Amino acid sequence: MSDLDHKPPAEELPALDVTPIDRTNLSYFAALIPPEFHAGVKDGTLLALGAISEDTACAALVAEIAEACMELRSIFVAPSYRRQYIASTLIGELLDLIAENGELGIQSLSAEYADDGSGVKEFLDYIGFEQEMLDEKTYSIPVSALSDCKFMKRTPSPGIKVMSLDTLSAFHLREISQAMESREANYFGKPIGPDTVLTRLSFAAFRDNRPVGCVCLSKGNGEDELVMTVFFISESKLPVPMTLLRTAAESVMEHCPGVSVIKIPVLTGSAEQLLQALTGGVAKVSETMYSAVLEV
DSSP states (O other), X not given: OBOOOOOOOGGGSOOOEEEEOOTTTHHHHGGGSOGGGHHHHHHTXXXXXXXXXXXXXXXXXXXXXXXXXXXXXXXXXXXXXXXXXXXXXXXXXXXXXXXXXXXXXXXXXXXXXXXXXXXXXXXXXXXXXEEEEEEEEEEEEEGGGGGGSGGGSSXXXXXXXXXXXXXXXHHXXXXXXXXXXXXXXXXXXXXXXXXXSOTTSEEEEEETTEEEEEEEEEEOSSTTEEEEEEEEESOSSTHHHHHHHHHHHHHHHHHOTTOOEEEEEEOSHHHHHHHHHHHTXXXXXXXXXXXXXXXX
16 A cells, blocks of 8 residues: 545645456456455456556555455556555545445454554545554565674574475474474465475574474565564574574575565564564664454
């Protein structure tokens, strides 16, 4: 979601047509809707609205009904059309649809989003959403700062063997997946396997032939970033995560010359403390998660 969208003078507002989006016109708005939502828009499990100005698709909104709540999943306005009240207009149309379909029993409109300074928080404040900061945050480590991280300055533990996941046997991959599942960890809900990892950027740690940790890096939204999609450890002691992170960092520096930042989602306070202990304060918060609710 993106668009800080305070209302300009009426004479500056574009002429807008707002229309439902479905399988018949999705291609027209596809660039404005994240790819992971396309299937839901096509089969009708997601509700989508699009805005057209002078025969140009300029904005799109995607929402999902969850019991008595309508969850806002995505809202995007093309850059050249921002600050023209378009995002607010789409929200208003969505609220009108909710009012017109009272039999659905929708009582609120909600959204969860990462506040990265793009103006989403201010936009939702402007509309009237009640907002709450969540524990989840995203930290960033510049690749140029990796050498200053605490985990890079510690000698790898000789009792821990780290191997790239793409070199492991099917047996050891199953062991890692089972260990992660037992602790309710996963890789986007999928078992760890050759089709779910980036070559040279995903590693498993073993002690006495037992899986004790795993780290996986995936491509981020930008060409210059990676995201840590898995960071699993079965021991509370620091040698395992220190060794895993050092191996991953060395691989990034060797194989990814175009990457300038690594992003690390953190879901709990204890995970945040561990990250600070591992990096020595080099990791900095880049995004904070918020929950927003508007009663309708």
